[in-house]
Amino acid sequence: MELVCKTAPHLRKPDARATRMMRDVSIALAPLVIFAIYQHGLSALWILLVAALSMVATEYIYYQIIDRLNGEKLRINNKSFTVYNFSVVTSGLIYGLTLPDAIPLVVVAISGAIGILLAKLIFGGMGQNIFNPAAFARVFVTLSFGTVIAYESFIDADLGATALGILNEHILNDTVVSADGYSYWAMFSGIGLPGSLGETSALLILVGGLYLFLRRSFDIFIPLTYLGTVFLLSVGVMLSTDAGWWFPAVHLLSGGLMFGAVYMATDPITMPVTRPGRIYFAFGLGVITFVIRLFGNLPEGVVFSILIMNMFVPAIDYHKWAKNKFTVKSATIFTVIVITTIILTAVGVNYVL
Amino acid sequence: MIKKTKRVADYKQLTKELPTYDYTDPEYVHINLDSDRAKDYTLDVKEGDYVKLGQKLGERKGGFFTQPIIATISGYIEGTVKKFDDGANELTCVTIRNDYKNNYHETVTDRPESVIEKMKKEEIIEIIKEKSIVGLGGSGFPTYIKFSTDYDIKHVVINAVECEPYLSSDYRLIKDQPEDIFYGLKYTMQATGAEHGVIVVKKKKKELVEVLQREKTRFEHLNIDIVTVADYYPAGWEVATFKDALGIKMELGRLPMEYGILGINVSTCASIYEALKHNLPITKRHLTVNGDAIKFPQNIRVRVGTSIRELIKLSDGYVEDEGPVELVIGGPMMGTCAPNEDAIVTPTTTSLLAFKSVDHHEEPCVRCGSCVFSCPVDIQPVNIMNAFKRNDKEALENLDVMDCIECGLCSYVCTSKIHLTDYMRKGKKLIG
Numbered sequence: 001m002e003l004v005c006k007t008a009p010h011l012r013k014p015d016a017r018a019t020r021m022m023r024d025v026s027i028a029l030a031p032l033v034i035f036a037i038y039q040h041g042l043s044a045l046w047i048l049l050v051a052a053l054s055m056v057a058t059e060y061i062y063y064q065i066i067d068r069l070n071g072e073k074l075r076i077n078n079k080s081f082t083v084y085n086f087s088v089v090t091s092g093l094i095y096g097l098t099l100p101d102a103i104p105l106v107v108v109a110i111s112g113a114i115g116i117l118l119a120k121l122i123f124g125g126m127g128q129n130i131f132n133p134a135a136f137a138r139v140f141v142t143l144s145f146g147t148v149i150a151y152e153s154f155i156d157a158d159l160g161a162t163a164l165g166i167l168n169e170h171i172l173n174d175t176v177v178s179a180d181g182y183s184y185w186a187m188f189s190g191i192g193l194p195g196s197l198g199e200t201s202a203l204l205i206l207v208g209g210l211y212l213f214l215r216r217s218f219d220i221f222i223p224l225t226y227l228g229t230v231f232l233l234s235v236g237v238m239l240s241t242d243a244g245w246w247f248p249a250v251h252l253l254s255g256g257l258m259f260g261a262v263y264m265a266t267d268p269i270t271m272p273v274t275r276p277g278r279i280y281f282a283f284g285l286g287v288i289t290f291v292i293r294l295f296g297n298l299p300e301g302v303v304f305s306i307l308i309m310n311m312f313v314p315a316i317d318y319h320k321w322a323k324n325k326f327t328v329k330s331a332t333i334f335t336v337i338v339i340t341t342i343i344l345t346a347v348g349v350n351y352v353l
Numbered sequence: 354m355i356k357k358t359k360r361v362a363d364y365k366q367l368t369k370e371l372p373t374y375d376y377t378d379p380e381y382v383h384i385n386l387d388s389d390r391a392k393d394y395t396l397d398v399k400e401g402d403y404v405k406l407g408q409k410l411g412e413r414k415g416g417f418f419t420q421p422i423i424a425t426i427s428g429y430i431e432g433t434v435k436k437f438d439d440g441a442n443e444l445t446c447v448t449i450r451n452d453y454k455n456n457y458h459e460t461v462t463d464r465p466e467s468v469i470e471k472m473k474k475e476e477i478i479e480i481i482k483e484k485s486i487v488g489l490g491g492s493g494f495p496t497y498i499k500f501s502t503d504y505d506i507k508h509v510v511i512n513a514v515e516c517e518p519y520l521s522s523d524y525r526l527i528k529d530q531p532e533d534i535f536y537g538l539k540y541t542m543q544a545t546g547a548e549h550g551v552i553v554v555k556k557k558k559k560e561l562v563e564v565l566q567r568e569k570t571r572f573e574h575l576n577i578d579i580v581t582v583a584d585y586y587p588a589g590w591e592v593a594t595f596k597d598a599l600g601i602k603m604e605l606g607r608l609p610m611e612y613g614i615l616g617i618n619v620s621t622c623a624s625i626y627e628a629l630k631h632n633l634p635i636t637k638r639h640l641t642v643n644g645d646a647i648k649f650p651q652n653i654r655v656r657v658g659t660s661i662r663e664l665i666k667l668s669d670g671y672v673e674d675e676g677p678v679e680l681v682i683g684g685p686m687m688g689t690c691a692p693n694e695d696a697i698v699t700p701t702t703t704s705l706l707a708f709k710s711v712d713h714h715e716e717p718c719v720r721c722g723s724c725v726f727s728c729p730v731d732i733q734p735v736n737i738m739n740a741f742k743r744n745d746k747e748a749l750e751n752l753d754v755m756d757c758i759e760c761g762l763c764s765y766v767c768t769s770k771i772h773l774t775d776y777m778r779k780g781k782k783l784i785g
Contacts, residue, residue, distance in 0.1 A: 002677040004710045005441075005690040007775050009761030010681050011361065011518060012711075016354060018719045018768040085716065127717030127769075216354035219722065268355065273722040273735055317736060319751040324731040 022086035024217035025263065028208035029093050032259075035190065035204055036197040040101040044197050050105045051096030052089055054112030055133070059088050062121045087126050091116065094263050095134040097198025098256060098303065099141065104148055111141045130313070132270045135260075135306040142303075163187065163254035168299035171352065172243050187253040199259040202252075209262040222271065222282045223261040229286025230257060232338075236346035237294070257289060260302035270306075272316040276326050280316055280334070284309045287341055294345070295352055357726040358766040359585035361518050361686065368643055369521040373529060373652045376667060377637060378453055382426050382658030383436050383446035383697045384410065390493060391415035394422065396447065402430045404449060405458040407633055418495045421485045424449055425636040425656045427456035436660070437696040439682035439689055446658070446697060461633050469540065469629055477544040477629065484628035485635065485700075490589075490618030491683055493701045496625070499615065506545040507613035508599055511538055511552040511622050513561070514582060514589035517684025520704050522639040523619050525652045527554070527561050530623060531568040537622035539575060540629050545615055549576050552619075553598045555588065556581040586686065587729055587760045591616055605730060605756050620703075635700045642668045644685075644706035646678045655698055661705050662694040671707060681706040686761040713770035724763035724773055730756045734763035738776040746784050754780040 036044040068074060095112055115137025120129040163182055186193050190201025198205075212218040234248035251257070265271070265285055272281050285305045292301025316322065323330065386394040393414040398404060404424040413420040431448040438444050469477075482497035490512065511534065515523040527534060538550045554561045565579045582588050582597040592603045594616065601612050609616055617625075620639065627633045638657055643650040648669035655664065661682070665671070671678055681688040682702055724734040732753050740748035754777060763773035 001671050003680050003691075003693060004677040005692050006679055006710070007690065007772070007778070008681075008683075008688055008759070009686040009764050009774060010679055010688065010690075010706070010708050011685045011761075011765060012713060012767075012770060013358065013765050014362070016723065016766055016768045017770075018716055018721070021354060021719070021721065021768060087719075125717070127719050216356045219355050268719050268721040271720070273720050273725045273733060275722075275726065278722070319736060319740065319748040322733065322736070324725055324728065324733065 019085040021217045021268070022090050024212055024215050025090045026086050026093060028211045028217075029090070029097065029198070029263065031204045031207060032097055032198040032201065033093065035201050036097065039190070039192075039200070040197060043101060046105060047099055047101070047103060047108055047197060048093065048096040050108045051099065051112050051137075052092030054109040055088050055092035055095065055116040055137075058113040058116050059121060059125075062117065063125075085126070088116065088120075091120070091133045095137045098134065098138045098196050098259065098264075100196050103141070103145075107141060107145045107148060111137045111145070114140055127269055129269055131310045132264055132267050132306055134267075135264055135303040135310075138303045139307060142298075163193075163250055164293065164299040167250065167293070171294055171349070172241060172247070184249065184253070187250070195254075196256060196259075199256045202258045205258045205262050212262070212266075218262075218266040219268070219271075219278055221275065221278055222266045225279050225282035226261040226265055226285045226289075227252060227257070229283050229338075230290050232342055233286065233290045233345050236342040237349045240346035241349060251290070251293070255293075255300050256302040260289075260306060261285075264303070264306050265309075270310045270313060272313050272322070274317070274322050274324050276324075276330060276334075277316045277322055281309055281313065283334075283338065284312065287345075290345065294349060354768065355721045355723055355726070358723065358762065359727070361516075361586040361762075361765060363518040364643070365519065365521050365524070367519070367650045368641055368652055369524050371651050373525045373639060373654050374667070376653050376655050376659070376663075378451060378455075379426070379656055379659045379663055380451055381431070381660070382449050382451070382656050383434060383660065384422060384425065384449065384658045385436070385438060385444040385446050385697065385699060386411065386413065386422060386433070387445055388413060388415075388438065388493065388699070389442045391418070391420060394445075396422070398430050398447075400430050400432045403452075404428065404430060405456045406636065407458040407461040410447065415495075418498060420487070420495060421483060421634070422447075423485055423634040423636065423657075424458075425658050426451045427454055428452040437691060437693070438699050439691070439696065439702050441689055441692055441696075444697070449658070461631060463631055464629060470543075472543070474544055474546065477540060480628055480632070481544070481625060484624075484633070486621065486624050486628055487635075487700055488618060489620035489624060489635070489638075489700055489703075491687075491701050491703060493699075496617065496621060499610075499617070500541075500544050502545075502610045502615070504608075504610040505613055506547045506610065506615045507549060508615070509538060509541050509545060509547045509550045510595060510598060510614055510616040511550070511619050512589060512591070512594055512616055513552060513554045513619035514594055515619075516555070516586050516589035517686055517688075517703075518586075519643045519706055520641050520684055521643075521652055522641045522703055524558065524561065525641075526620060526623060526639045528564055531564050532571075533623040533626040534565075534619060535568055535572050535577070536630065537624075537626035538577060539572065540625055541615070541617065541622065542575070547615065549578070551578050551580050551598050553580050553582055553594055555584050557584040586762065587758070590729065590758060590760065593729065624700075638698055638700060638702060640664075640698065640702055641704040642706075643704060644681070644708045646671050646674065646707040646709045648672050657698055657700055659698045660694070661691065661696050661698065664698070664705055665694065665707070672709075674709060677710045679708045679710045681708065686765065687759060713772075715771050716769040718769050718771055721768050723766040723768060727762045727766045729760060729762065730758055732756055734773040734777060737780050738771070738773055741776050741780040741783060744783070749780050749784045755785065757781065 119131040119133040119136035193200040234251040288305035391413040396411040486496040488494040580598040680691040
């Protein structure tokens with residue numbers, strides 16, 4: 001009998017696989033894909049296919065070139081290519097679901113390819129990227145092709161704008177939930193709501209999030225803190241202005257917040273590794289999202305906030321201060337920062353009214 | 354996945370209800386003369402001499418202690434050979450050929466309870482030193498040094514948690530000889546002047562609690578508690594055990610004695626009983642032979658010095674499978690790998706495990722954070738790995754890599770199958 005020597009531990013957890021984690025995200029996205037096709041018809045299918053394929057194909061070609069440069073033989077079945085662990089497919093699907101329904105397919109393909117190339121591959125591929133490739137691609141679409149994208153509306157041709165689009169004109173415009181606006185049920189279920197392919201249905205996103213939580217395939221603290229921060233900030237604004245409870249509700253339910261919180265911010269590669277770090281990270285996401293929504297020029301800030309906070313991940317994880325648990329000191333400082341931020345936002349909002 | 358993993362699949366059901374098989378008459382035993390703690394030795398016997406069971410053959414000399422070398426069978430000395438211990442260190446061993454008579458040495462006599470009760474602290478400690486009692490949980494630390502502490506000991510904690518998977522030797526020991534443990538605890542309390550004794554077992558092992566509660570009725574005059582702790586890994590790690598059992602939170606790097614606690618393993622406790630009651634040194638060892646590459650897993654009581662080759666033969670050898678086998682001495686999470694079957698059973702050998710070797714395909718880290726959440730000492734294995742890879746000593750220092758107890762949980766939970774525990778060891782070496 002051949003004996004081999006290895007170091008302890010000699011046991012490994014049977015069901016712990018990164019592939020399973022990525023595959024779970026793809027499964028959790030499935031209801032959203034189906035809903036997008038149901039809502040937007042075949043055009044949604046094409047956008048999603050092109051989004052996913054552009055990323056997969058770019059990664060495939062990239063690794064073929066790299067392997068050739070490293071002097072390996074050309075093989076159809078590329079070793080370094082990571083489609084098997086669902087990482088790039090998941091990125092592609094998430095990217096596709098953030099896109100609006102009226103967008104030229106060529107824009108989808110170009111942005112997808114550039115997103116995966118610049119945000120993931122040149123950093124060294126899976127596990128090495130600093131920025132979320134899906135968020136990067138989505139921002140690339142907004143900044144480079146902003147004029148060719150549009151949201152179609154279904155119910156009411158006059159409305160034509162998303163709830164956040166309306167709020168962007170005037171932040172306390174409560175027509176968004178008035179008799180002519182959207183019902184809460186529409187905003188929650190996403191049925192008949194204009195918006196990006198996968199972002200409209202809060203209900204299905206929460207179902208997917210529940211699945212991921214039950215499978216422990218994502219860190220529940222990120223979406224909880226993210227949504228909680230936006231909620232608290234909007235409640236602060238509500239209290240300091242004459243807005244009603246519709247204000248926090250619209251902010252939570254509309255736009256890409258739910259989707260971003262559950263599927264994009266929770267990408268483990270681009271978030272800190274410690275529990276407090278992840279809470280700081282998600283808090284930062286919430287603050288930046290809300291600030292962009294309220295004070296910025298754009299109606300939506302989720303993808304920007306994700307990219308901005310991605311940059312801070314190495315700083316949050318820095319060995320001089322990153323700790324696995326909250327200490328009394330760090331918890332106190334953090335609480336003070338949270339309260340100060342809420343007060344500042346609530347006061348500040350009166351200057352932009 | 355992304356969560357705090359506390360449990361490790363335990364596989365104890367394979368062996369825990371099997372009776373202990375007695376294999377106390379091997380043809381040869383090999384008694385180690387040196388050990389990894391003690392490099393020097395003197396040997397008072399020569400080839401051809403007849404030795405008796407329990408006889409002192411010489412002395413091991415460590416940096417801060419000496420330890421008698423004891424014959425574990427009666428028979429004839431057959432010269433010295435090179436063998437291995439559980440840490441894969443090469444050892445010089447003296448071989449004794451069994452005469453199958455089990456002739457006990459004259460010093461091995463029963464001591465009446467009334468005599469023991471009148472003994473002073475120093476006398477008990479002297480016997481423990483003479484009988485070469487060491488920490489049998491795996492540390493091998495001389496027990497008499499632990500006992501001669503200057504700190505005021507309030508609690509004696511008997512660690513019977515046995516949180517490593519696959520191991521059931523302590524389980525069997527408690528089930529088969531609960532009385533020995535209570536006496537051992539009684540003597541330990543007497544030797545340290547402690548008022549309070551605690552036996553800690555896992556909550557899951559209800560049978561043991563029952564046995565111990567039953568036995569406790571015979572020792573009502575002593576202040577002994579049987580405490581159960583939650584089923585998690587590493588519940589048997591000193592710091593975790595004391596925290597769960599006594600509610601005393603130890604700071605890392607401090608001695609338990611500073612908190613008035615003296616913790617010993619349950620096997621050590623039983624051997625203290627043997628030493629005081631029968632004046633017998635450690636000659637036998639309960640161990641578990643287990644693992645998915647062993648044909649018939651079982652618990653065996655063997656002589657110290659038995660070659661592990663014989664134990665594998667006793668368990669019907671390896672399962673017929675072409676693949677390579679990992680031979681592990683100690684638990685699967687923290688045990689060491691034996692390079693060949695030439696290792697011997699030392700007093701600290703708790704088990705012999707054989708696993709079908711699996712080559713885990715390492716994928717890039719996805720920073721899921723499972724290792725960080727699961728770490729019992731709250732360090733960040735993934736960041737330590739990265740710091741080690743870029744040779745960043747300052748970061749290793751700041752990340753407290755020296756706190757690592759090498760429990761193996763980070764490698765166990767890793768979703769990318771990265772061998773993090775190995776990086777922890779390398780990181781320690783780099784700055785240590």
